[in-house]
Amino acid sequence: MKKTGADVFVEALVNEGVEYLFGIPGGVVIPLFDRLYDSPIKLILTRHEQGAGHAADGFARASGKVGVCLVTSGPGATNLVTAIATANFDSVPMVAFTGQVKTPLIGNDAFQEADITGITRTITKHNCLVKDVCDLPRMIKEAFHVARTGRPGPVLVDLPVDVTQAECKQEYPKEVRLPGYKPNYKGNERQIRLAAQAINESQRPVLYVGGGVILSGAAEEVFELATKANIPVTTTLLGLGAFPETHPLSLKMLGMHGTAYANYAVMDSDLIIAVGARFDDRVTGRIDAFAPGAKVIHVDIDPTSISKNIKVDIPVVGDAKGILRSIIALVHAAPREAWCTKIHDLKKQHPLSYKPGGLKPQYVVEQIYEATRGEAVITTEVGQNQMWAAQWFKYTRPRQFISSGGLGTMGYGFPAAIGAQLARPDAVVFDIAGDGSIQMNIQELATAVKYKLPVNVAILNNGYLGMVRQWQELFYKKRYAGSVLADANPDFVKVAEAYGAEGIRVTRAEEVRPALEKAIASPKPFVLDFMVEPEENVFPMVPSGEAINKMMGGMA
Ligand SMILES: Cc1ncc(C[n+]2csc(CCOP(=O)(O)OP(=O)(O)O)c2C)c(N)n1
Ligand SMILES: [Mg+2]
Numbered sequence: 001m002k003k004t005g006a007d008v009f010v011e012a013l014v015n016e017g018v019e020y021l022f023g024i025p026g027g028v029v030i031p032l033f034d035r036l037y038d039s040p041i042k043l044i045l046t047r048h049e050q051g052a053g054h055a056a057d058g059f060a061r062a063s064g065k066v067g068v069c070l071v072t073s074g075p076g077a078t079n080l081v082t083a084i085a086t087a088n089f090d091s092v093p094m095v096a097f098t099g100q101v102k103t104p105l106i107g108n109d110a111f112q113e114a115d116i117t118g119i120t121r122t123i124t125k126h127n128c129l130v131k132d133v134c135d136l137p138r139m140i141k142e143a144f145h146v147a148r149t150g151r152p153g154p155v156l157v158d159l160p161v162d163v164t165q166a167e168c169k170q171e172y173p174k175e176v177r178l179p180g181y182k183p184n185y186k187g188n189e190r191q192i193r194l195a196a197q198a199i200n201e202s203q204r205p206v207l208y209v210g211g212g213v214i215l216s217g218a219a220e221e222v223f224e225l226a227t228k229a230n231i232p233v234t235t236t237l238l239g240l241g242a243f244p245e246t247h248p249l250s251l252k253m254l255g256m257h258g259t260a261y262a263n264y265a266v267m268d269s270d271l272i273i274a275v276g277a278r279f280d281d282r283v284t285g286r287i288d289a290f291a292p293g294a295k296v297i298h299v300d301i302d303p304t305s306i307s308k309n310i311k312v313d314i315p316v317v318g319d320a321k322g323i324l325r326s327i328i329a330l331v332h333a334a335p336r337e338a339w340c341t342k343i344h345d346l347k348k349q350h351p352l353s354y355k356p357g358g359l360k361p362q363y364v365v366e367q368i369y370e371a372t373r374g375e376a377v378i379t380t381e382v383g384q385n386q387m388w389a390a391q392w393f394k395y396t397r398p399r400q401f402i403s404s405g406g407l408g409t410m411g412y413g414f415p416a417a418i419g420a421q422l423a424r425p426d427a428v429v430f431d432i433a434g435d436g437s438i439q440m441n442i443q444e445l446a447t448a449v450k451y452k453l454p455v456n457v458a459i460l461n462n463g464y465l466g467m468v469r470q471w472q473e474l475f476y477k478k479r480y481a482g483s484v485l486a487d488a489n490p491d492f493v494k495v496a497e498a499y500g501a502e503g504i505r506v507t508r509a510e511e512v513r514p515a516l517e518k519a520i521a522s523p524k525p526f527v528l529d530f531m532v533e534p535e536e537n538v539f540p541m542v543p544s545g546e547a548i549n550k551m552m553g554g555m556a
Pocket of ligand 2: 434435436460461462463464465
């Protein structure tokens with residue numbers, strides 16, 4: 001039976017189990033939207049393509065499924081670029097469909113033409129332009145396969161309008177055949193033995209866990225290894241939730257704004273067991289001073305991340321879950337009493353802290369933890385709000401903390417919260433936001449209202465691009481160039497109300513908890529405008545380029 005490219009598109013989404021499609025229409029994708037009109041796919045119409053991309057990303061991170069979006073050619077496609085780059089940096093499985101001008105016009109500067117495969121070449125895991133409708137079923141099948149396997153990432157499929165209108169007979173394939181793409185899942189046995197032996201011989205091991213553990217579904221294995229061999233665990237920003245922060249072996253986050261005890265433990269360790277983490281500069285600080293006495297084991301699915309930043313002694317390439325299973329079987333149970341006592345003392349001597357007084361942003365985050373009994377799904381924007389969200393909530397489950405780590409995209413958290421709420425309709429979702437970042441995708445309030453999503457936005461409103469102001473205070477003699485927002489911030493409560501959402505302003509610490517309770521109970525999207533201490537800083541802080549035990553501030 002003959003079908004159009006648009007039929008193939010919808011058939012593919014159904015076959016891939018896609019429930020939500022995020023996007024905005026335009027000239028060249030009207031045939032696709034028309035075909036979606038009476039399909040089982042639920043279309044989420046956002047107000048900006050960047051919002052569609054981040055919502056698909058938030059859905060993917062919260063659910064573990066592939067996030068999918070569809071936008072038009074030219075400006076629709078270029079508006080999606082930041083969202084694609086965000087997903088790529090953080091290894092988020094996503095398939096982005098862009099409309100394209102008809103094939104005979106490609107390269108002719110046609111109306112709304114952009115070379116989006118060229119533009120996104122370095123920020124996608126894979127991308128392609130479909131030139132013949134007969135290739136469409138296979139290319140969509142491959143796109144989903146590549147996005148979700150190996151080290152996941154975004155795949156872009158560019159769809160010229162004549163291709164989606166042309167007819168073909170091809171069935172949607174059941175399998176992919178990509179001889180040049182075979183991710184390696186199974187770790188090398190000899191390397192696994194060497195890793196286990198190094199752990200057994202180590203006096204002061206530290207597990208350094210990244211987002212790869214969550215992607216691999218290996219949190220259980222991390223827990224088993226840590227508790228069997230008494231190995232303290234620190235995580236990256238994207239690894240938050242991979243190990244329960246309520247556990248005595250948890251060191252919470254390490255790096256630039258990590259806990260002092262995590263950074264000291266890493267520097268003093270004789271063995272770093274890195275799992276699904278990539279030794280980002282925000283984690284290592286000064287590279288040549290990072291954990292000088294430690295051997296390094298690195299478990300990662302991506303061979304190109306091995307020894308990229310740090311020299312690795314024992315690489316194990318493959319899927320973290322299976323590799324950790326094998327390592328656990330070879331690792332001896334060990335009390336490691338001296339090391340555990342040392343860790344306990346470090347935690348006692350250098351707890352995270354802040355000076356109470358006024359309405360503190362850290363207090364707001366603590367109260368979100370308390371009011372949701374630690375069960376909320378948290379998304380963040382970027383800046384101080386993101387670091388306080390990382391430090392002051394205790395994450396206990398994978399996929400509970402959703403944040404733009406690698407690219408550090410302001411404007412990510414709110415659309416991501418919309419995606420997360422669709423993925424987890426039962427969950428209380430909070431976007432912990434800054435007054436700057438929220439204005440980068442605030443129009444998505446319309447999306448949240450339209451689809452009746454009870455997402456909560458907690459703006460830590462300091463009247464500044466706070467993280468920039470913090471650097472200017474500490475390193476640029478308080479010359480606040482381009483970082484002041486207070487003089488022109490909108491009334492966020494009124495903005496919320498104008499969209500049909502609810503809002504409340506909070507100026508005093510006593511009002512925090514009742515306001516949170518109100519927001520949680522409300523079935524509507526809810527904006528909480530917390531007027532926090534404007535010049536509060538995020539501490540501890542490792543100045544850029546310093547060793548990670550050279551921290552400023554915040555240490556008791
Ligand atoms: C799209 C984008 N532009 C610029 C930056 C640089 N930047 C990082 S943090 C920050 C300040 C964010 O301000 P706000 O959202 O108010 O958060 P705060 O630090 O005050 O909590 C800026 C401008 C960025 N990360 N992303
Ligand atoms: Mg701010």
